[in-house]
Amino acid sequence: MSGATRAAAAPRLYDRTSELAAVAALSARAAEGSGGVLLVTAGPGTGRTALLDRAVRDCAIRAHRVGAPHGNRVPWSGVRALVSALAPTPSAARRAVRVARGPEGVAGALAVLRPGEPLLLCVDDHHLWDAHSRTALDAVWRAGPVPWAWVVSFAEHHRPPDVPGARLLRLGRLGRQGADALLDDVCRTPLPPSVRARLLDEAAGHPGVLTAMAAHLSTAGPAAAPPYAAGGVEAVRGADDAVLSEVFRGLLESLPAECVRVLTLVAIAGEPDPAVSGPGSVRPVGADAVLAAARAVRASPEALDRLVAYGLLRGTREALRFVEPLLRRAVLGTVPPSRRRDLRALLAPSVSPASPGSPALSAPQVLPAAPAAPAPSVSPALSAPQALPAPPASPAPPAPPASSAPQALPAPPASPAPAGGEAPVFARASVDVVRGRAELERGLAALADGPAGDAHQVLLLAASLLREGAPEEAADARFLAMEAAWAAGDPEACATALGGDSAQRPGTDGCADAAERDFRDGMCAALAVRLHEARAPLTRVVARDGAADEPRRLLRAGAAALVLGDMTTAVRVHARVLAKVRAEGRTALLPRVLEHLAYAELRAGRHERAAAHAREGLRTAERTGQRNAAAHQLAVLALAASVSGDRSAVTEHAGRALRTARPHGLVQAITLAEWSLARAELADGLAAQAAARLAPLVGRGPRSGHFALRMLVVPCFVEAACAAGRAADARGAAEDFAVWAGLGIDPQAPAQLARCRALLAGAEDSAHWYGEAVRHHEETGNDFERARTLLAYGKWLRRRRRPVEARGPLSDALVTFERAAAGVWADQARAELRATGGAVGGTALAPPDAVGGLTPQQQRIAGLVAAGATNREIADRLSLSPRTIDHHLRNVFARLGVRSRVELSGLLARAARDAQGPGG
Structure with a gap:
């Protein structure tokens, strides 16, 4: 975990005037006690961290930046680093962490550590924080106005934190003047005008790329003989893809392996034929061709959908393209020439034939069609699902590991082409199964004790890794991912876990x-x-x-x-x-x-x-x-x-x-x-x-x-x-419920709908709807709901001065509630039945100590009734309507089992005597 209270040296920023002004305005509000949240997003190398460092450096109030965790994201590690920076001693930090993990949350911990002090807190790379810390911070931000200033950065291919009213800033590219000034800062030696122009053109205003290219030129050869001295402008071109790969390495390592493979396919499919197209041009890439080749490289069709959802790819089905052209070149920079040839052959139907003079390559010559099971060159123990250890009937959650959040997994390293060209490209079934089982354990741990959304993502990753080598375990992972999404109340994520958006042919759908x-x-x-x-x-x-x-x-x-x-x-x-x-x-x-x-x-x-x-x-x-x-x-x-x-x-x-x-x-x-x-x-x-x-x-x-x-x-x-x-x-x-009841999926719905309509109908229609509700209840087995309807029907009949008719449904409701141990509902039915003059099985009045079970409002009303006040007098005294007083009084009668004001007065008097004791 990295953090800074003040930057060691003020970072030089260019073309970021409006962003720094927004941070300054937020800090000024925090100094006045109002605070707020500012979200900052951008792609790799565009200066999110530099902006936060500059904000910390320039801030007039106490400021701190906490960066993303390194390696495993241990639960609460982010919160621990945040409060540790603000705590005067390690023991105070430990106490603050305990407060942050409790009901008071992070806000309580900050209030304990820095009571009343304005703060600027910069959360860098929020998407890489551990899930527990992210959830705790999100709770602070969503709770309403906060007395601190928060600046939160995250990668642009991740969803922003859900913070109502937060302002979102997107860091763009540098202008030509800003890029030129940055190049002066980062170059160790003066550059010839032609090389300088080449660097500025290649970087296209991307500060990270420009900085990396300048650093590469400074370290590529002796100072006395810079790499461009002999070769001129062309000498800097060969390093471009390698430099871009360094800049975008963090992004590529954070993506699931299958997503990186699909990105590689799209990048290679877009390479032009030099004999046909000019240098630097990009061919249109069809999604169908990429999907056809994806299975051979152990990637699912969902990976392409995820890349589009992340915003890394865009376009139509006939013409996919990289949103960031530099990312395409960075991806190509990670693929050795031999692997490029193999993948180009795999994409042969969508890529132009090789230039004249080159041996024609066809997919069958380099790579056989991907079979449904792993290729023969894979170990038999891995290619036969029955040879794998039998998956548990439903995986039992292991002891929670150090982290319950999904981890960023790097793409598998490119391996040399197998002899004879018989194994599929990226044939790594054994590695995927091992990693998949590890992710399955982590997903189970998060499902048992962690944010449900994180468990869903980890289990999806496990399912994709296990899909080929251990299909039954992959099925378990998909079912568990659906359970996590179900617990989180996300129907779209449930469908994703089940693979409902798959468009594959029957029999090959995983x-x-x-x-x-x-x-x-x-x-x-x-x-x-x-x-x-x-x-x-x-x-x-x-x-x-x-x-x-x-x-x-x-x-x-x-x-x-x-x-x-x-x-x-x-x-x-x-x-x-x-x-x-x-x-x-x-x-x-x-x-x-x-x-x-x-x-x-x-x-x-x-x-x-x-x-x-x-x-x-x-x-x-x-x-x-x-x-x-x-x-x-x-x-x-x-x-x-x-x-x-x-x-x-x-x-x-x-x-x-x-x-x-x-x-x-x-x-x-x-x-x-x-x-x-x-x-x-x-x-x-x-x-x-x-x-x-x-x-x-x-x-x-x-x-x-x-x-x-x-x-x-x-x-x-x-x-x-x-x-x-x-x-x-x-x-x-009720209108929405009527649509639901019409679907026929809930056997209780027709009866409950009729009861709702009875409650809403006029005097003429209510009897009909109550009758319909009772009739529907007879066709189902939920006695409690049937008794609820009978109670409501009996109340309706009694209030229309039909006590004899009301006794039947009320008696039936009372017996059913008593059988179901539904005490509070039985009390209501008993009181209503007594009010009709019907027998209630000799049930006595409630004991005097039952008065203590009334709400404070009910106790006040009961006391005023016992003192002889009318409903109108009580309403005037408590600033309520007589109708509300009548409603409360009916519930008091039901709770205490009384049927008149006289019985209520006697019960309250006995309760008062018992409270005074023998000598009272």
Whole structure:
């Protein structure tokens, strides 16, 4: 980790006046206590670090630059370096790191170290920082206005940090005058005008290239005889590609190996035939030709898509080109002449024939067509998947390594052409398998305890490395990458992990078997909401893999059943996985299996069973250090507790889940935890607060909930919004839910939709919709949701002075809630039933200590009622509406099991006497 508090010497910058002015303005705001974030991006060698060094040098307040980590990115290494630079002693630095890793985060650590002091903090190469530090810093920047000035640099082919309101600066090339001045700075000896002009033309305003070329000229020969002395201008041309390779080496080493191979193919395919084109020209490159050759060099079609997404390649399918022409020459500079000939022959259909007089080269003469399996020259132990060590049924997470973030991997070095020309170019199956297994272990560690987005990327890399030499392990990696993306709430990343954007021919798509192909096709269709296309392949997966003995296949079948909405099968399949894993003693896999089973049971309405399995999963996850799995289990426990009415348990479980889920980007756990808090608030009569909490979860945008849970939350939001007077919001959500229910993928949706329409309808239509809801519930097996509908229907009937009709649904709801241990809902049903004059099974009033379970607002209202105040008088005193007072009072009656103001007064009086004790 590199860092600087003040640059040793002021770096000379040219053509960066506006950028330095932006940094100065930000520093001035920080001195006044407002601060902010400035993002700086550029390509390799364009001066990001120099700009930050100059900012530190010129700043009037305390300033510090922390650079990117070197080698392995150890978790929290970036934060550790940042706070160490600001701490007066090593012990203070250690304490600050502990604060930064806790709930207070980096902001708390900075406030402890430098309370009230303005700071300029320069974060260099943010994309290369460890994942934990990046996540912690992103949380500080997204939290709102910050009292410090942050200047954050990152490579232009990486996505910028998500910082609302941050200004983004892109460093461009130098003008001719600026480049000329820079050349004067970096040259040790004066240059002849012709050589100087050549360097300026070759560099094209790129400061890194210009500096490297000048340094190369200064060190290429004796000072008395500079390299251009004899050869003139032409003497500097031969070094250009090598110099460019040095400048762009960091970028090329940070890319996945298969991306570098595809870049090499595009660069060579664009080389002109000297007999046809002039020097310096570039041929148009067709994507089809590159993709056809990519498989022979062990590169997947997805690598080309990633290069376009990174912004390194651009153009149409018929004419690809490098966005940075100098990068093309840098890539060519890394390829020996013999390798260029082999690759040009591989691209023969798209490259012009060699010039006259040269022996014609055809692909079959130099390289056989790439087979589906590794070529014969590869060791048999590597070419036959059955000879590899059998992959685990579902890879068990190992002990977390030093880093849980994806590492930058250099492209494999070019090896000499094999004798006889029979092996494919870059034939490195053995190396790829070894590296792939290492990346798979790292991905599993990140999936267990790290940001989900990082786990997704590492597992994708593992899948690409294992694809040829170990296809079944590659299938495991793809499934785990999909799980990471699913936990992060990113449907596009899920499809990418499954290979849904592949356009390869059937049978050559990298799938290990037909079941994996069906799973990929079905899940991708479901993610794109093409459910009519998803049913058939996912049904085949459930039938085929649901009868298997391997845990990994059973997990795949269980996931397919969940997507199909078949909760009975999902619970059965996951229970079978659990039995299998327990029998084999695979403790490390238990938390994941229990997490899936608990979630399936929640969807089936079996809350007590879900809680039991979640508690076991939580104990196992904590014992094996899998904090992400623990967060999911805690979210399930919170949702189950919101059914039983244990508000303190909901708050505790949800809070613990969110402390891990938010920094690790576990959107699924976040959504479940927030949903549980809202359900508890709704049960306590805090409808407005519940509706406000649920509104983002059911909407669209950056604060929205998990894509697979959004529609499941809508019925709860509609109920809360109707009670809070937000009928327009509830109606909009119900319309979206109607579309979802029409897809037929959720068996509970038709009944819940009818209940939503009943809540929103007028007096004439509500009875019809409640009847429809009850009828639909009879066709499904979720008794809890059926009881919720019966309770709502009974309340509606009683408020329309139809108490005799209300007793039937209310009695049915009460029995069902009691059977499901849904205490808070049973209390509501009991109070409503008592208000109709119906029997409630001899249930006595709540004990006096139950008063302490009321919210502070409910306790105030209950006390005023006991004192004899009317609803209007209470509303005036508390600045609320009489309708709100009536709503709170109904919930007080339900919670305490009373049916009149007289009973409430008596209960409060007994509670007061008990509080005073015997001598009171």
